[in-house]
Amino acid sequence: MKTNSRTSEIIAVAALATLLLANVARAEPTKSLRAGRTGTLAVKNTDCSPPEACETMEQLLLVDNEGNETPLEIDAGLVNQRGGLTALAGRRISAFGSMSKSTTATMTVEDIQIEEPNRVAMHPVPSFGARPWVTILCRYSDDSSTPETKSWVQTLMTGTAFPSVDHYFREISFNNLNFSGSLVVGWYNLPQPYSYYNWDKNGNGWPEFDYARAIPDAVAKAEADVNFLNFVGIHMFFNRNPACDVDPTGGVVCASSMFSYPVPADGQTRNYGVSCIGPWGFRLQTVVCHELMHTLGVHHSAARYDYIQDHHWDIMSWSGLCALPHATYGCLGVDTLSYHKWELGWIHPVHQFDAGAGKADIITLERLDQSPLNPGIRLAAKLPMGGSPTKFYTVETRRLAGYDGLGAIPGDAVIICDVDTQRIVYDNEGRAIADRYAQVVDIDNNGNADDDGARWLPGEGFEDTTHQVVVFVESSDAVSSVVSLSNKARSTVYVNPANSGTEDGTAQYPWNTAKEGYAGAYLGGTVYLTPISYNEKFRMAKPCTLRRFGTTGSVIIGQ
Numbered sequence: 001m002k003t004n005s006r007t008s009e010i011i012a013v014a015a016l017a018t019l020l021l022a023n024v025a026r027a028e029p030t031k032s033l034r035a036g037r038t039g040t041l042a043v044k045n046t047d048c049s050p051p052e053a054c055e056t057m058e059q060l061l062l063v064d065n066e067g068n069e070t071p072l073e074i075d076a077g078l079v080n081q082r083g084g085l086t087a088l089a090g091r092r093i094s095a096f097g098s099m100s101k102s103t104t105a106t107m108t109v110e111d112i113q114i115e116e117p118n119r120v121a122m123h124p125v126p127s128f129g130a131r132p133w134v135t136i137l138c139r140y141s142d143d144s145s146t147p148e149t150k151s152w153v154q155t156l157m158t159g160t161a162f163p164s165v166d167h168y169f170r171e172i173s174f175n176n177l178n179f180s181g182s183l184v185v186g187w188y189n190l191p192q193p194y195s196y197y198n199w200d201k202n203g204n205g206w207p208e209f210d211y212a213r214a215i216p217d218a219v220a221k222a223e224a225d226v227n228f229l230n231f232v233g234i235h236m237f238f239n240r241n242p243a244c245d246v247d248p249t250g251g252v253v254c255a256s257s258m259f260s261y262p263v264p265a266d267g268q269t270r271n272y273g274v275s276c277i278g279p280w281g282f283r284l285q286t287v288v289c290h291e292l293m294h295t296l297g298v299h300h301s302a303a304r305y306d307y308i309q310d311h312h313w314d315i316m317s318w319s320g321l322c323a324l325p326h327a328t329y330g331c332l333g334v335d336t337l338s339y340h341k342w343e344l345g346w347i348h349p350v351h352q353f354d355a356g357a358g359k360a361d362i363i364t365l366e367r368l369d370q371s372p373l374n375p376g377i378r379l380a381a382k383l384p385m386g387g388s389p390t391k392f393y394t395v396e397t398r399r400l401a402g403y404d405g406l407g408a409i410p411g412d413a414v415i416i417c418d419v420d421t422q423r424i425v426y427d428n429e430g431r432a433i434a435d436r437y438a439q440v441v442d443i444d445n446n447g448n449a450d451d452d453g454a455r456w457l458p459g460e461g462f463e464d465t466t467h468q469v470v471v472f473v474e475s476s477d478a479v480s481s482v483v484s485l486s487n488k489a490r491s492t493v494y495v496n497p498a499n500s501g502t503e504d505g506t507a508q509y510p511w512n513t514a515k516e517g518y519a520g521a522y523l524g525g526t527v528y529l530t531p532i533s534y535n536e537k538f539r540m541a542k543p544c545t546l547r548r549f550g551t552t553g554s555v556i557i558g559q
Contacts, residue, residue: 036096039064043259053252074109090260127344130180135235137186142193147279188221198243209242228265233273241278255281257294286319286333302436303449311449320407334407335369338380338396339438353381360486360520367399383487385467390421397481413455416441472542484519496530
C-alpha cells in the first residue's frame with residue numbers, strides 16, 4: 001500500500017506566500033524609477049523536442065503599439081502583488097525599471113502600473129461557444145516548398161470529425177468550446193527569407209523566431225482574404241520549422257505561442273492568441289492542440305523534476321505516449337488535467353466537489369476525458385490546503401478512453417495534483433523556470449511520474465498531514481473510482497449525529513454522519529461513533545478503526 005505523510009517533499013519549493021489579489025486597483029510606482037515603457041503584457045511559450053533542449057519555456061513580453069517587444073525580467077513576488085498573471089496577462093501596463101542587459105534589451109522591472117484598471121482582464125480567454133481561428137499558411141521568400149496541401153490543413157483545423165483540432169476541443173471541453181467558423185488561407189509567399197524572421201534577436205548566439213517581424217507580414221498577405229475582426233486567434237503555419245534559440249545543427253525542433261498578443265489588422269489593434277508552427281508541429285495533432293491551449297492562457301503542468309514536460313498525463317506536459325498514432329495526423333493529444341478544465345470553466349459546478357473550508361466525504365469520480373454519463377456525477381475534486389484560495393489538491397479519475405486512450409495516458413488510475421496558482425519564478429533572463437501551477441503528485445519521487453508512484457489505485461491512500469488532507473481510493477471500475485477524501489483529516493475522529501453546527505471531526509465539533517467520520521480519518525486512524533443506528537451504507541476499505549464513543553450503547557451502521 002502506498003501512503004505518504006512527508007508533506008514537505010511534495011510542496012513545491014518555488015511556492016510564493018503572497019495571496020492572489022481578488023481585485024487589482026491602479027498600482028502607482030512606489031519610488032522614483034527610470035522612465036517606464038507602456039504596452040500589452042503578452043506571455044510567450046516555446047515548446048521543444050526534446051523538451052530539455054529548449055531554455056526559454058515561458059517569457060513575459062511588453063508589446064507596444066508599434067509591435068516592439070521588450071522582454072521583462074520581473075520578480076514573481078511583484079507579479080503576484082499586482083494580482084498574478086491571471087490579472088496581468090493581456091492587460092495594458094507600464095513597466096518601470098532599467099534596461100540592464102544591453103545585448104538582449106531586457107528590462108529589469110522594479111514596479112508595474114496597471115493602465116485601464118477597470119478593463120476586464122484577458123486571462124483566461126473566454127473558452128465557451130464558437131471561437132473561430134484563422135490559420136495562415138506561409139512560405140519564406142527563399143523556400144517555395146509546400147509541405148502539405150491546404151485541404152490537408154483544413155481537415156485538421158476546421159473539420160469537425162475525429163481527429164480534428166475542433167473535435168478534440170469539443171470532447172475535452174464537454175462541448176463547451178468549438179472552433180466553428182475557422183478559416184485556412186494561403187499558401188502565401190512572404191516578402192523576406194527565412195533568416196529575416198529567424199535570427200539572433202536576443203544576442204545569445206542562436207537564432208530565434210521573431211513574432212514582431214512575422215505577424216505584420218503574414219497578416220498583410222492575408223488581409224485581402226480575411227476579416228480579422230471575425231476571429232479570436234491566428235495560427236501561422238510555416239513551410240520550415242522555426243528557429244528554437246538553440247544550436248540549429250542539434251536536431252532540435254520547436255513550436256511557440258503567444259497569449260494575448262496585440263495585432264494590428266483591418267484598422268484595429270486587438271489582442272489575439274497567436275502561434276507559430278512548422279511542419280514538425282502541425283503534422284502532430286497534439287502539438288497544435290498544446291499550443292492552442294497556451295493561447296487560451298493555460299500554463300504547462302509537470303511533476304517536480306528538472307524540466308517542464310516530465311509526464312504523460314496532460315497535453316500541457318509531454319502529452320500522451322503516442323501509442324496509437326493516427327495515419328495522417330500523427331500523435332494525438334491526451335486530455336488536460338482537471339485543474340485546467342476548472343480554470344477554463346469547463347467543469348460545471350454540479351460535477352465538482354469543492355471541500356471549501358473543510359469537508360469529508362466519499363464520492364464517485366467519473367473518468368475525466370468524456371462528458372459525464374450521469375447528470376449528478378462528479379468529475380473532479382478540489383481540496384484547499386489550510387483554507388488557502390491559491391493552494392489546493394485536485395483529484396481526478398483517468399481511463400484509457402476517448403483521447404486519453406488514443407493519445408495514451410500511462411494507465412487507468414486516480415491522479416492527484418498539487419496546485420499553487422502563484423507558483424511562478426523567473427530566472428535572471430526573465431524566463432519562467434517554474435510555470436507549473438499544477439504538479440502531478442509522484443510519491444516515490446523517482447523522476448518518473450508515469451509509474452506506480454503517481455497512479456493511485458484501489459487500496460492506496462495519500463496523506464498531507466500538514467494541511468490535514470487525506471485521499472483514499474476505495475474502489476474502481478471501467479468508468480469511475482470511488483474515493484474517500486477530506487481536508488480536515490485527523491488521526492482521532494469523533495461522530496455525533498446530534499451536532500447541527502460546525503463540523504471538523506473533533507470531540508467539540510464532531511462530524512454528524514458515520515461516512516464523514518470514516519472519510520475524515522487518516523489511514524490507521526480511529527473513529528469514535530456516538531452509539532446509535534446510522535442509516536448509511538458505504539464501502540469501508542481504508543485501514544482505520546471504528547469504535548463506540550462511551551461505555552454503553554450500540555453502534556449500528558447500514559440500517
